[in-house]
Amino acid sequence: MSTSIEQRVGAYIEKQGSLDLLRFITCGSVDDGKSTLIGRLLYEARLVFDDQIASLRNDSKKQGVQGSGIDFALLVDGLIAEREQGITIDVAYRFFNTDRRKFIVADTPGHEQYTRNMVTGASTADVAVILIDATQGVLVQTQRHSFITSLLGIKHVVLAINKMDLVDYSQAVFESIVDVYSEYSRHLEFESIMPIPLSATEGDNVIARSSNTTWYSGPTLLEYLETVEVGKSQLQHSFRFPVQWVNRPNADFRGYSGTVVAGVIETGQQIRVLPSGETAKVEEIILSKNSLDKAIVDQAVTITLDTNIDVSRGDVLVLADTPCEVSDQFEASLVWMNQEPGFIGRSYWLLIGTTRVNASITGIKHKVDINSFEKLSADSMQLNDLGEVTLSLDKAVPFEAYKSCKAMGAFVLIDRYSYATVGAGMIKFALRRAENIHRQALLVDRKARENLNGHGGKILWFTGLSGAGKSTVANALEQALHSRGMRTYILDGDNVRHGLNKDLGFTDADRVENIRRISEVAKLMLDAGLVVITSFISPFRSERDMARALFEAGEFLEIYVNIPLAVAEQRDPKGLYKKARRGELPNFTGIDSGYEAPEAPELELATAELSVDDCVAQILKII
Amino acid sequence: MKSIKQLSHLDSLEADSIHIMREVMAHAENPVMLYSIGKDSAVMLHLAQKAFYPSPPPFPLLHVDTRWKFQAMYKFRDEIAKSLGMDLIVHINPEGIANNINPFDHGSSQHTDVMKTQGLKQALDKYGFDAAFGGARRDEEKSRAKERVFSFRSKAHHWDPKNQRPELWSLYNGYKASGDSIRVFPLSNWTELDIWEYIYREQIPIVPLYFATERPVVERDGLLILVDDDRLQLQKGEKVEIRKVRFRTLGCYPLTGAVESDADDLASIILELLQSRSSERQGRAIDSDSSGSMEKKKQEGYF
Structure with a gap:
């Protein structure tokens, strides 16, 4: 190769290396032409290869909805189901570059049922291109997408008013849509809104300026995307570094690997480890074999410290004099992403930065009706719900408001059994309650009460279908214990549902709350030194585990009163199964509501085969 | 700052x-x-x-x-x-x-x-x-x-x-x-x-087949197949030619087509790529079996 080519290529690659990256999403209603617009952008930027065009022409003939022309949407809709249905289901990422910038486009689905996928695409985007069909104007969907865009912290929005060819490129139509949108978006938190008239199918104002819209003097879509200024703020933010991995190849080296999520760190600076608060000096910043003077936001490095302090995965390194808050109680925005609803009181894993803690929703302040923006009260989060919630964590974590630092305020909730990502949240602020409620120290404690009783407290947690014999066995057991001089109490449906829990019904959300309250009451009784027998169906594994988590090992004994459904239904001591079968008792466990059998109970009683006395004898053996 | x-x-x-x-x-x-x-x-x-x-x-x-x-x-x-x-x-x-x-x-x-x-x-x-x-x-x-x-x-x-x-x-x-x-x-x-620019910047070693040189190939089903060993049996009418070729992607040699090229170093590969009018998977026989074929393969466990 000649030197001149080498120089040209060298210069080009150097220039490419200095380009920055813009991530944007496209969103809009079902037929607004999002995929078509991206296809057009790639096609006109000459980023679609000849063989892809050949296969596209083929596919357009078979599946396209554009008549005899090329259906650009087929370039982007990659899943078989999407191509067959002509819709976008999942986020698709596309890549292109010009001489001025590199781009990653997330094409997100328009259907309401795929809101979670739109949230996924929006979580990493700097700019949102919101499509509006000029013949339709601002729709409910447009508002919904704008709301989510704003919620996820995207500051710059393109209002791409598409299908201008179908309204004769009318300036009046364009301006009236812009007016409606401006009015609507006043309460959203965008820094800039850029309306552009275009036609994705005809190519007007996508890349080249259109002669059909001489009244429009603003940039074309590509010009805008190439020049919009975004996201310099995290560079000026205080240094934040969640530790990902402790790098310890041998006894002589101990480094902390992670990605700088905000700010800059230099060697010699004093850092603080959160939540512990210990401080040390940065000795070295390593990126592979290079030693750096400083690391900036987004850089993945390994940091060594001048003293040996305790640092592990999940800790956050900050500058010693500009730390962030640490808390275990939050108010946050939450998007629910799973078919299985989210309940107040149920325990989830919460992933924030590189740390994982147990967390539960302590309250749902309101849900937002995604179409009217009305605030609705709710006792559970359903798929695609957006709401404001309060959360309680079992361990304090370093954090910041999502608005000021995305990486320090974003979290996901994970189901502890299916491991599914069920929720995505954005911290608003910490609740101070944790610091203000001080537990009253009592002079007479549990130990003292147990000494007086002459025996320790215990929780005997019965679980099983209605009619399995829980109450019968519980009563016989209490009699046996009582006769031995032990202090006991039975918590069961009758004494709890008629008083403490009379406000609760039998929906899944109410069942979760029912068990939560019973667990807490049982805990108080244990503290009083009693042997507590609880006798509830308690159908969900996660609530039984939540109850178990309140107690020390050995205090909580789960007793599975196991009976085949057919036998319970045949016995039907209270006539409840018959009622349920007639449809008079909705949400009845075993009929139209599930029962999750314990995986490892301390004791299993097959009450179809055992006598009541046998059952009691077995329980006495394990106490 | x-x-x-x-x-x-x-x-x-x-x-x-x-x-x-x-x-x-x-x-x-x-x-x-x-x-x-x-x-x-x-x-x-x-x-x-x-x-x-x-x-x-x-x-x-x-x-x-x-x-x-x-x-x-x-x-x-x-x-x-x-x-x-x-x-x-x-x-x-x-x-x-x-x-x-x-x-x-x-x-x-x-x-x-x-x-x-x-x-x-x-x-x-x-x-x-x-x-x-x-x-x-x-x-x-x-x-x-x-x-x-x-x-x-x-x-x-x-x-x-x-x-x-x-x-x-x-x-x-x-x-x-x-x-x-x-x-x-x-x-x-x-x-x-990005891959090529990064290989260029970091000087990462790669298989020499990516660089163009004169190699023995036969034309089969529209692909240029390298005569890599004697397991390749010539079919009727096929003849081995020496052409200056390289590979944009590497797989099993009978299924991977070469492209004619003069790009014999990293810089010229990048230059060629910028001018290219076809995607790298074009040389892969397995993708074009049927539309949606990769999704089906992936569902079955293909990487």
Whole structure:
């Protein structure tokens, strides 16, 4: 190769290396032409290869909805189901570059049922291109997408008013849509809104300026995307570094690997480890074999410290004099992403930065009706719900408001059994309650009460279908214990549902709350030194585990009163199964509501085969 | 502070990939890196060394071999593994050997299924790997564009594209039921051009087949096939020609077409790519079997 080519290529690659990256999403209603617009952008930027065009022409003939022309949407809709249905289901990422910038486009689905996928695409985007069909104007969907865009912290929005060819490129139509949108978006938190008239199918104002819209003097879509200024703020933010991995190849080296999520760190600076608060000096910043003077936001490095302090995965390194808050109680925005609803009181894993803690929703302040923006009260989060919630964590974590630092305020909730990502949240602020409620120290404690009783407290947690014999066995057991001089109490449906829990019904959300309250009451009784027998169906594994988590090992004994459904239904001591079968008792466990059998109970009683006395004898053996 | 520039595109891609690799270490008990000897594998391996330095990458390399790779690839593979001092596991599907599965007699579809898809599943099961790094990129193919970075597989290695976990911010939920496994794609957001620019910048060694030189080829079904060993039987009317060719992508030699080219160094490859009018997977026989063929293969366990 000649030197001149080498120089040209060298210069080009150097220039490419200095380009920055813009991530944007496209969103809009079902037929607004999002995929078509991206296809057009790639096609006109000459980023679609000849063989892809050949296969596209083929596919357009078979599946396209554009008549005899090329259906650009087929370039982007990659899943078989999407191509067959002509819709976008999942986020698709596309890549292109010009001489001025590199781009990653997330094409997100328009259907309401795929809101979670739109949230996924929006979580990493700097700019949102919101499509509006000029013949339709601002729709409910447009508002919904704008709301989510704003919620996820995207500051710059393109209002791409598409299908201008179908309204004769009318300036009046364009301006009236812009007016409606401006009015609507006043309460959203965008820094800039850029309306552009275009036609994705005809190519007007996508890349080249259109002669059909001489009244429009603003940039074309590509010009805008190439020049919009975004996201310099995290560079000026205080240094934040969640530790990902402790790098310890041998006894002589101990480094902390992670990605700088905000700010800059230099060697010699004093850092603080959160939540512990210990401080040390940065000795070295390593990126592979290079030693750096400083690391900036987004850089993945390994940091060594001048003293040996305790640092592990999940800790956050900050500058010693500009730390962030640490808390275990939050108010946050939450998007629910799973078919299985989210309940107040149920325990989830919460992933924030590189740390994982147990967390539960302590309250749902309101849900937002995604179409009217009305605030609705709710006792559970359903798929695609957006709401404001309060959360309680079992361990304090370093954090910041999502608005000021995305990486320090974003979290996901994970189901502890299916491991599914069920929720995505954005911290608003910490609740101070944790610091203000001080537990009253009592002079007479549990130990003292147990000494007086002459025996320790215990929780005997019965679980099983209605009619399995829980109450019968519980009563016989209490009699046996009582006769031995032990202090006991039975918590069961009758004494709890008629008083403490009379406000609760039998929906899944109410069942979760029912068990939560019973667990807490049982805990108080244990503290009083009693042997507590609880006798509830308690159908969900996660609530039984939540109850178990309140107690020390050995205090909580789960007793599975196991009976085949057919036998319970045949016995039907209270006539409840018959009622349920007639449809008079909705949400009845075993009929139209599930029962999750314990995986490892301390004791299993097959009450179809055992006598009541046998059952009691077995329980006495394990106490 | 104002004078500090944001990270460049290549640096931020590099950082993202390193972040992903380190996250896997927090979730996987027994990870492995799929090493296919190509340019993407070369970049992935280079990133792994950067991610964990000064520790060596805390996982072995796995090459699922078909016995039909280019000779130059085998040579390169063994040299790299030796020079890095990493463990290299080579697995060949024993049933494929017993039945002498090959692309000539069994066609690309069956050859790929038995030697690659089934071979990969066997190897993952045999060693109990619960996370496997792969070098796939979203710009390669439409179904890959929709795949998550952390992509879950059932015990039977099935992929369910309609039921993928939402993947937000840089928060990767890598928790899985026992028996399930994850395929992790740290290069998801890289393009072919990014790969070459990075190889150029970091001077990463790659198989010489990527560079143009005069090689013996035959034209078959529209592809230029390299005469790599004597297992290639000439069909009627075919003749071996010496042409100046290179490969944009590497696979099994009878299934991988060469392109005529003068690009004999990294700079001219990048230049050629910028002027190119066809995508790199054009030279792959397996993708064009049918529309949606990659998605179907992936559902069955193909990487």
